[in-house]
Amino acid sequence: xxxxxxxxxxxxxxxxxxxxxxxxxxxxxxxxxxxxxxxxxxxxxxxxxxxxxxxxxxxxxxxxxxxxxxxxxxxxxxxxxxxxxxxxxxxxxxxxxxxxxxxxxxxxxxxxxxxxxxxxxxxxxxxxxxxxxxxxxxxxxxxxxxxxxxxxxxxxxxxxxxxxxxxxxxxxxxxxxxxxxxxxxxxxxxxxxxxxxxxxxxxxxxxxxxxxxxxxxxxxxxxxxxxxxxxxxxxxxxxxxxxxxxxxxxxxxxxxxxxxxxxxxxxxxxxxxxxxxxxxxxxxxxxxxxxxxxxxxxxxxxxxxxxxxxxxxxxxxxxxxxxxxxxxxxxxxxxxxxxxxxxxxxxxxxxxxxxxxxxxxxxxxxxxxxxxxxxxxxxxxxxxx
Numbered sequence: 543x544x545x546x547x548x549x550x551x552x553x554x555x556x557x558x559x560x561x562x563x564x565x566x567x568x569x570x571x572x573x574x575x576x577x578x579x580x581x582x583x584x585x586x587x588x589x590x591x592x593x594x595x596x597x598x599x600x601x602x603x604x605x606x607x608x609x610x611x612x613x614x615x616x617x618x619x620x621x622x623x624x625x626x627x628x629x630x631x632x633x634x635x636x637x638x639x640x641x642x643x644x645x646x647x648x649x650x651x652x653x654x655x656x657x658x659x660x661x662x663x664x665x666x667x668x669x670x671x672x673x674x675x676x677x678x679x680x681x682x683x684x685x686x687x688x689x690x691x692x693x694x695x696x697x698x699x700x701x702x703x704x705x706x707x708x709x710x711x712x713x714x715x716x717x718x719x720x721x722x723x724x725x726x727x728x729x730x731x732x733x734x735x736x737x738x739x740x741x742x743x744x745x746x747x748x749x750x751x752x753x754x755x756x757x758x759x760x761x762x763x764x765x766x767x768x769x770x771x772x773x774x775x776x777x778x779x780x781x782x783x784x785x786x787x788x789x790x791x792x793x794x795x796x797x798x799x800x801x802x803x804x805x806x807x808x809x810x811x812x813x814x815x816x817x818x819x820x821x822x823x824x825x826x827x828x829x830x831x832x833x834x835x836x837x838x839x840x841x842x843x844x845x846x847x848x849x850x851x852x853x854x855x856x857x858x859x860x861x862x863x864x865x866x867x868x869x870x871x872x873x874x875x876x877x878x879x880x881x882x883x884x885x886x887x888x889x890x891x892x893x894x895x896x897x898x899x900x901x902x903x904x905x906x907x908x909x910x911x912x913x914x915x916x917x918x919x920x921x922x923x924x925x926x927x
Contacts, residue, residue, distance in 0.1 A: 619684050631646055767787075775787075779852055819839035
């Protein structure tokens with residue numbers, strides 16, 4: 543009997559140890575991406591281990607209730623912000639069924655809120671943003687799939703239960719073939735910025751957010767880039783005074799000052815090239831001092847110092863390992879600033895980099911990076927929490 547009790551006690555101790563280890567691993571947070579399955583789009587939830595490596599959660603991918611986008615041979619789509627975490631909800635796009643999914647977060651598990659998915663108000667939604675109870679969606683209406691449809695951004699109110707209700711009169715249309723590639727609120731929520739120009743020129747739109755949730759375009763918007771162009775992803779500076787925008791033609795970053803009240807936009811300084819090959823995706827470090835870009839054609843990551851006045855200085859560029867060419871898109875930095883993650887959509891890879899004291903990311907050894915998503919096709923979007 544004594545031996546049995548000892549075994550039970552040992553088993554309980556092991557159980558407590560396992561629970562503690564699991565809790566410790568979970569405390570490092572999660573990474574979220576879309577498997578973009580053409581029939582059953584799903585959110586892939588990856589546990590971030592304390593060494594930066596990734597492990598897929600049990601039950602992942604979690605269904606969005608919609609479809610991903612089947613990419614035709616030779617086709618490509620550019621977008622940043624396909625999946626977002628907003629409070630206790632994950633918001634994702636369903637580009638193949640023109641809807642937005644809202645999923646409630648329960649630890650690492652996700653479940654659709656009542657009514658999800660919600661019609662996106664347009665065709666081919668590829669970017670979504672949220673601030674407070676406001677949500678805006680960028681419907682890109684990709685030209686090679688929808689040549690006769692106009693792209694737009696459309697606004698919604700988000701209830702405490704996660705349900706989305708369209709805001710009357712909030713839809714703003716763009717000319718065919720002019721994006722939008724990303725939509726995002728400023729840190730204060732007073733301005734919405736949109737990059738537009740699908741594989742053509744580069745345009746940056748800025749809008750002041752009105753009390754009723756609709757938008758009013760700011761002075762100087764849209765700004766059309768000339769020196770370099772092809773705007774895709776961008777990041778707001780930590781104080782919301784500047785936009786740092788990627789340009790795939792010229793593989794360079796451009797910086798803009800934005801008025802937080804009127805949404806007036808004006809360029810600030812020259813373009814900042816990185817030589818990395820088609821800079822398209824961006825991520826700002828948690829302390830706001832470093833900007834990282836994913837360079838699509840060069841399969842590389844560039845790092846810039848961000849000065850207090852918003853100007854940039856290139857730190858360096860590092861290559862991804864085991865990458866198809868071209869295949870580097872979304873990048874994200876962990877909340878503690880220790881790791882950077884990068885999506886390789888065609889290979890369904892999530893590459894993992896440790897960020898050094900010099901602020902350059904260095905990919906973890908083979909076996910630890912990249913992580914391969916086993917479901918879906920053309921992995922899309924990335925959030926790291």
